[in-house]
Amino acid sequence: MLKKIQIALLLALLILVCCGEPPATNGGKPAKVYRHAMDGAPGSLDPAQAASLYANFIVVTLDDTLYRYKYLARPYQLQPNLAAAMPEISADGLQVTIRIREDVYFMDDPAFANGKGREVKAQDFVYSIMRHFDPETRAQGAWLWQNRIEGLDRWKEQGSDYDSEVTGLRALDDHSVQITLTKPFPQLIHTLTQGYAAIVPREAVEAYGQMLSNHPVGSGPFRLASRDSARAVLTRNPDFRQQPFDLADEGYDPASQANLGLQVLQDRSPPFVDRLEFEFITEDAARWNAFTAGEVHFIKVPVSQFDNVLSQRNPVTLSPGFDGMYHFEASPESGFVYTNFNMDDERLGIHPDPEQNIRNRALRCAMVKAFDWDKRNEIFFYDIGRVFPGAIIPSVPEFDPAGDASYIQRDLKGARELLQANGWDEETLPTLEYGFPNSVTERQIFEQFRNFMMDAGYPSAKIRPMIFATYGDYQRAYSQGKVTLINSSWTMDYPDAENLMQLYYGPNSAPGSNSANYKNPEYDRLYDISAAMAESPERTENYRKMNQMLIDDCVSINGISRTLLFLWDRNAIMKPDRSFLGGYFLRFVDLAEPANTTP
Amino acid sequence: MTGTTWQRLKSDPLGVGGLCVVVLFALVALCVWSGLLGQGWSEVSGERWENASSDHWFGTNLLGQDILQRTLFGTATAFEVGLIVTACSTILGTLMGALAGWYSHSWLDELVLWLKGVLDSIPFYLFAAAVAFALQGNPWAMHLAMIVTFWTTTARIIRGEVMRIKEREFIEAARAIGLPGLVTVFRHVLPNTFHILLVQGSIVFVAAINTEVILSFLGLGIQDGVSWGLMLAESSQEVLAGHFGNFAAAGGSLFLLLMGFNLLADALQDALDTRRAIR
Numbered sequence: 001m002l003k004k005i006q007i008a009l010l011l012a013l014l015i016l017v018c019c020g021e022p023p024a025t026n027g028g029k030p031a032k033v034y035r036h037a038m039d040g041a042p043g044s045l046d047p048a049q050a051a052s053l054y055a056n057f058i059v060v061t062l063d064d065t066l067y068r069y070k071y072l073a074r075p076y077q078l079q080p081n082l083a084a085a086m087p088e089i090s091a092d093g094l095q096v097t098i099r100i101r102e103d104v105y106f107m108d109d110p111a112f113a114n115g116k117g118r119e120v121k122a123q124d125f126v127y128s129i130m131r132h133f134d135p136e137t138r139a140q141g142a143w144l145w146q147n148r149i150e151g152l153d154r155w156k157e158q159g160s161d162y163d164s165e166v167t168g169l170r171a172l173d174d175h176s177v178q179i180t181l182t183k184p185f186p187q188l189i190h191t192l193t194q195g196y197a198a199i200v201p202r203e204a205v206e207a208y209g210q211m212l213s214n215h216p217v218g219s220g221p222f223r224l225a226s227r228d229s230a231r232a233v234l235t236r237n238p239d240f241r242q243q244p245f246d247l248a249d250e251g252y253d254p255a256s257q258a259n260l261g262l263q264v265l266q267d268r269s270p271p272f273v274d275r276l277e278f279e280f281i282t283e284d285a286a287r288w289n290a291f292t293a294g295e296v297h298f299i300k301v302p303v304s305q306f307d308n309v310l311s312q313r314n315p316v317t318l319s320p321g322f323d324g325m326y327h328f329e330a331s332p333e334s335g336f337v338y339t340n341f342n343m344d345d346e347r348l349g350i351h352p353d354p355e356q357n358i359r360n361r362a363l364r365c366a367m368v369k370a371f372d373w374d375k376r377n378e379i380f381f382y383d384i385g386r387v388f389p390g391a392i393i394p395s396v397p398e399f400d401p402a403g404d405a406s407y408i409q410r411d412l413k414g415a416r417e418l419l420q421a422n423g424w425d426e427e428t429l430p431t432l433e434y435g436f437p438n439s440v441t442e443r444q445i446f447e448q449f450r451n452f453m454m455d456a457g458y459p460s461a462k463i464r465p466m467i468f469a470t471y472g473d474y475q476r477a478y479s480q481g482k483v484t485l486i487n488s489s490w491t492m493d494y495p496d497a498e499n500l501m502q503l504y505y506g507p508n509s510a511p512g513s514n515s516a517n518y519k520n521p522e523y524d525r526l527y528d529i530s531a532a533m534a535e536s537p538e539r540t541e542n543y544r545k546m547n548q549m550l551i552d553d554c555v556s557i558n559g560i561s562r563t564l565l566f567l568w569d570r571n572a573i574m575k576p577d578r579s580f581l582g583g584y585f586l587r588f589v590d591l592a593e594p595a596n597t598t599p
Numbered sequence: 600m601t602g603t604t605w606q607r608l609k610s611d612p613l614g615v616g617g618l619c620v621v622v623l624f625a626l627v628a629l630c631v632w633s634g635l636l637g638q639g640w641s642e643v644s645g646e647r648w649e650n651a652s653s654d655h656w657f658g659t660n661l662l663g664q665d666i667l668q669r670t671l672f673g674t675a676t677a678f679e680v681g682l683i684v685t686a687c688s689t690i691l692g693t694l695m696g697a698l699a700g701w702y703s704h705s706w707l708d709e710l711v712l713w714l715k716g717v718l719d720s721i722p723f724y725l726f727a728a729a730v731a732f733a734l735q736g737n738p739w740a741m742h743l744a745m746i747v748t749f750w751t752t753t754a755r756i757i758r759g760e761v762m763r764i765k766e767r768e769f770i771e772a773a774r775a776i777g778l779p780g781l782v783t784v785f786r787h788v789l790p791n792t793f794h795i796l797l798v799q800g801s802i803v804f805v806a807a808i809n810t811e812v813i814l815s816f817l818g819l820g821i822q823d824g825v826s827w828g829l830m831l832a833e834s835s836q837e838v839l840a841g842h843f844g845n846f847a848a849a850g851g852s853l854f855l856l857l858m859g860f861n862l863l864a865d866a867l868q869d870a871l872d873t874r875r876a877i878r
Contacts, residue, residue, distance in 0.1 A: 285839045304840045379647060379662060438818035440832045448662050451643045460641060465823050469732055 031274040032591045034572060037287050037296040041229055041280035044213035047198035048131050048139035053491075056195035057583035058232060058278065063198035063218030066098060066125065066177075067189055069495075069581045071588055072262070073251020075395075076495045076580045078189055082120065082199065082219070084175075086189075093184030093532070100125070100175045107237050109217045111207035117239065120199060120219050122171035127162065128199045129169060134160040138210075141196030144493070148188070150180040162202075184532040190494030193580070221271035221587050234276040242269045245588065260327065261573045265590060272573075272590035297572040297591075301565040306382040309565065313383050316563070326567045332386060334579040335491035336393050338558035339371075339449065340516035344509075345484045347430035349517070362422035363429070364554035369415035370456035371449075371557045373408045380445065384563040390547035391500050393561045397535065398497040398543045407551050415456040426459050433466040435483035437474040443467075445487060479511040486515050495580055497543050498531050504550055518555045607870035614866020620859025624852075627671055628678035637671035640664065640825050648842045658844035660833060669825045670848040676826040677808045677856065680742065684807035687746040689800050692753025693789065699754065700761025701784050711758070715751040723748055724813070731819040738822045741814050745807055753799050760792045794871040801864040805857055812853055827853050 042055035050059040060068075066083040069076040080086060084099040106117035129149075132139040133156040147153055150168025158164070168180035181188065191197060204217035216224055219241075222234035245265045252262065265272065279295070281287035284302035291299040301309055311319040316330040341364050343349035348364055351357045373387040389407035392399050419425070434449060436442035443465070450463045466483060468474035478486045490513075492499045506524045508514035523546050530542040550556065566576050573590040608614050630636040645659040652658070657666035699711035718726075730744040764770060765788060773783045814820035815828025830849035838846055 284836065288839070302839075304836050307840060440818075440829075440836055443829070444662055444833070447641055447664070448643070450641065451662070454642070467818075467822055469818075 032272070033275045033277060034273045034586075034589050034591060035277045035279060035296040035298075036586070037279050037281055037290055037299045039282060039284075039287060039300060039302075041282075042232075045216045045224065045227070046137075046213040047128065047195050047200060047218075048137045048141060049213060050195035050198070051140040053578070053582070054280070057586075058234070059195035059198055059216070059218075060220070060583045061222045061234060061276065061586045062216045062220045062224060063195070063200065064104065064120070064220055065194065065197045065199070066100070066192045068193050068584050071250040071581065071585060072247075072253065072257060072575055074253075075397075077251060078193070079249075081193075082125075093186070094181045096179040096181065096188060097172070098177045098179070100177065101241075102175055103241050104219050105239060105241070106201050106204075106217060106219050107223050107239060109204060111201065111204040111217055117219075118201070119174075120201075121174045122177045123174070124199045124201055125177055126166070126169050126171050127202050129197065130155065130160070130162060130166065131200075131205070132196065134162075136160070139196075141194070144191045144194070144196060148181055148183075148185050150182055186532070186534045187494055187496050187498055190496060194493065195582075222276055225275075230280055232278040232280075234278075236271050236274050240269075240271065244269050250588075257575065260575055261592065262575065264573060264592075265588060270587045272588065276586055276589075291567065294569070297569040298574075298576055299567050300578065301567055303380070303382060306384075306565065309567070310382070316384055316565070322567070325570070327570055327572070328568075329566045329576065330384065331564045331566060331578070332395055333491065333562045333564055334393070334395060334495065335489060336388075336391070336559035336561045337385075337489040338391075338487075338556050340486040340488065340556045340558075341367075341554070342478075342481060342484045342486060342515075342517055343519070343555065344481050344517040347484065348432065350519075359422045359424070361554060362418050363424055366415040366418040366424070366456060367453060367458075368407065368554050368557050369411040369418065370452050370458070372410045372452050372455075373560065374410065375452075376448065377560060379448065380441070381560060381562050385560040386563070387560045389558075390550050391503060391556070391558060392497060392543060392547050393492075393500065393559070395561065396495065396497045396500070398540045400544050400547070403544075404548065404551050412456055419457060426457070429458055429462055431462045431464060432484045433464050434485040434487065435466040435468065435474055435478055436487055437468050437471040442487070449485075449487070478515050481510040481517060488515065492580070496535070501527055501530070501543055501546055504546075504555060516555050518550070518553070520549055520553065523549050604870045608866055611866040611869065613862045614870070617859045617862025617864075617866060620855055621863055624674055624856050624859070625678065628675040631672055631675035637668050637675065640668045640672035642668075644668075648837070648840075648844075651844070657848045658842075660830075660845055661837065666830075666844045666848050669830060669845075670827070670852055672825050673827040673830060673849060674852065674856075676821060676824055677811060677853075680745075680811040680826075681804040681807045683742055684745045684749060685800050685804045687742075688749035688803055689753055689796060691746065692750035692799075693757050693792070693796065695750060696754035696757025697761050697784050697789055700758035701765060701780060701788070703758070703762050708758075711754065715754060718748055718751050721748075723810075724817070727810075727814055728817075728819055731814075741811065741820045744814075745810055749803050749806065753796070753803065756795055756799060757792055760795055761788055764788050764791055798864060798868045798871065801860060801867060805860040805864070808853075808860075809857060812849075 038054055038057070040052065040054045042052060042058055043049065044055060045058055045062065047059050047063055050056045064082045066081060067078055068081040070079045078086070082101055082104055084101050088097040089095070100120070100122050104120040106112070106120060108115055108117045112118055129145065130152070131137045132142040132145065133152055145152060149166070151166045152169055155164065155166045170178050172178050179188065198218060200212070201217060205212055208215045214227065221237050221240045223237050225233040225235045227233070244267045247262065247266050279290065281290060284304055287299060288302055288305055290296050309319055309322055311317050318328050322328070341348055348360050351360050377383050377385045377387055386394050387408050388394055388399070389403045389405060434446050436446055446465050450460060453463055454460050468477060477483050478488070490500070490503060502508055503513055504516060504518045504523060505514055505527045506519040509517045509519060526542045526546050530539045533539040564578060568574065568576060571592045573592055574585060574588065577585045627636060641664065643663040644665050645655055645663045647659065647661055647663050649655055649659040649663070655665050655667065657670060660666055660669070695711050699708045702708055726748060727741065727744040730747070731740045734740040734743065761784070770783060770787060773787055811820055811826060812828035812831065815826045816832045818832070820826060820828055827849035830845045834843070834846035834849065837843070
């Protein structure tokens, strides 16, 4: 009997060994496996639906875009990726011609004839952009090119037939694309760096349909091996093009980046690791524990750990326990947090009665004065966020360091006087709804806001929470103008201040990105003029004037740019990014000690 | 409750202990409702994460709000939810159970049993989430979800009891003198189920408080205000950073009150059970 049990156990062991995941190897050497912790999971991996930061992160490692940002250069600089060079732009700025590299192939996939990946052609780019205007794709990136490219919106209206041509989006030959714009759009090339603009083969879309979201086929350095709600595993694309890494070309700065060990990448062709593993861990505590236990190489430090991790906030300095153990970066976000007033709400926004209109403006301005940015920064951003007046964030060149600082200084006395002078008291003040998606932090932010207002004499019962189950529900509600006080944030899509100013552009009112529903003809006029301009002193002046209009009209309580803290394993050779470069940096990740990288 | 029952309850030290705890929390809730306690639950009165002190007995939370004030207000929230849900679900369950029991094996009985079967087959928290979603932003969504699901147990118990009582001689007598059915039910049958309702009510009360805490923790509960569930949800972010004020205050209060209610319910059941008393 005992012998039978032993045999059974041996057989079970044999089955386990045979059926388990094969050991990661690379030609006999231990495989290099880089593990990346993310605080959320992607929905779809179809570039047309890559709306979230998480999806975008993975999409750009699986697929290619025509352009990207230089890996190491800050401020960000554009760089050709699948494009052979920077675009040729006509003198009137309306015609953009882009040459595409000739050595790029899609990864092998059964969707192709004989399963062999074919060359990436100009027609693939045209097709990939057209998909955004095909209702069947359920794409989310069309807004980037809406009313910008000649004939593209009309193509959609006429039924999205891929066999009919779009006049403003044409493949001149297999390796040339010509885009004709309806009006100058200097930000076009920035839009072509995004996951939305990643190139997919028509064969794969037709073969997999909606399942493309789980079966991506691109030309990137990695291919998807597996994915579920907790993790995604990407393996090296063995046929990825040879494209030697050049430090100088990527904007390497020896003064600030020498300690990252990036020099070993010089002249080698990415990808440098055999496998990328993404761990989707939404719980801060679990993600932090995974990092400190060495289960993942990288983490965006949860705010609740800032006290542990930092010994000093200004300048941001690591605690002795962490210093030397990890690489570290404090990175200002490319966006900001704000609380918009819904200007369409007559209780505090624009009112048909001019007198009431003046009183409403006074109410908004009093609320701005009552808001305590120092406290907000201290409690929720550990005093390392940067507070600024208006909508132009400090990291863009248009930012005015000499801007109206009084807008972000708390003035309780001024707030009370303003209310009193305009006939607002506990009786007459309107009951307002403050919207937020359901989460502990959002509720705390609301309670703090209500406290600020209470300090200025606003009755607690007159500022009510309006809670939504998900951020999507909340966004839908405020996009439809159903929320009066809108606490939200904006992350720039590309490093151009136009992407900030459009947040208050009248035609972008609900359901567009102008959630404040601000409509100022002068602001809109300046926006129309400036949006077609490249960065210049004249444009800067216009944007600053527009920013001052936002301040004068008290449209929003804004704003603060958060500082993100990144920690990563000293064996991981990389410079992480969560901004415009996004997941592109994962193409260039390497590990110093492969022997220690397998589980 | 008869004098004998009270005597039996008094002789149970655990029951008396439970009663004292419940009365103490009930007094706190009364004081909060009357504006004597816990009114500063939303005010920022200190600095972030202050330790326990004479100013803040349980310390402060992330915003600098006094945890004691929030705990006291949370007691009122718990009692408010407990009372409303218990009252509504007991009344509903009693009515449905009485009708089903009195007209047993009729279409009405079948309908009540079918409704009960349907509601019992839905996972509770899924149901609560669906109701919360459907009534987005409505402060009564949580109460409604609980009432709609909690009445079924009461109805099942009352139905059985009514079916038993309606076979008794005094009901036969009522029928014989021509008393209408519903009058008989409300005047002669239901008063004889009071002891069951008392025990069942205390069980529902505990379940409602417990559920409120869980739903609030999940973000499906209290909209404006504070509850122990919200405090526990806050503590999930604070414990990692080494701050236990919210966790200890809300968790400890919840434990004490539920323990008190459970001891009281057990003691009540024993005191009201005449067979046990005879033994």
